Amino acid sequence: MxxxxxxxxxxxxxxxxxxxxxxxxxxxxxxxxxSGVLLATEGCLPSIAGARLRMTGGQFSVTDGPFSEAKEVVGGFALIQAESKAAAIGFTKRFMEIAGDGETEIRQIFEPGDAPCGSSGTM
Structure with missing residues (x-):
């Protein structure tokens, strides 16, 4: 996965x-x-160089950075290969022990054959 x-x-x-x-x-x-666990990883430039795009009722709005809420700013990402969500959490804990305080959202990538969300509790 x-x-x-x-x-x-x-x-x-x-x-x-x-x-x-x-x-x-x-x-x-x-x-x-x-080991094959890490497939890709990168850090992000500060949000001043970014933008957020929102669509509401078919209308787009663009908000240029910087973004005021630091807890909403993604600092980087990793794409990993793990046998389970528990293994992904274990790898992420190792990463955060080095990176320091913060939050990491872990999301399984949809692959052919995966059950729709909610039907099996695995996604």
């Missing part, structure tokens, strides 16, 4: 990681790519 992990840091937006955090994260990323 593949999972998309969206990380939102509790640190002020744009706070760079320490040299130690960079080294530890680099080791986790290298190990995870080699």
């Amino acid at each position: 593949r999972f998309l992990c969206l990380y939102r840091s509790s640190k002020p937006e744009g706070t760079p990681p320490s040299q130690k955090e960079m080294m530890r994260m680099g080791q986790l990323i290298e190990e995870s790519f080699k």
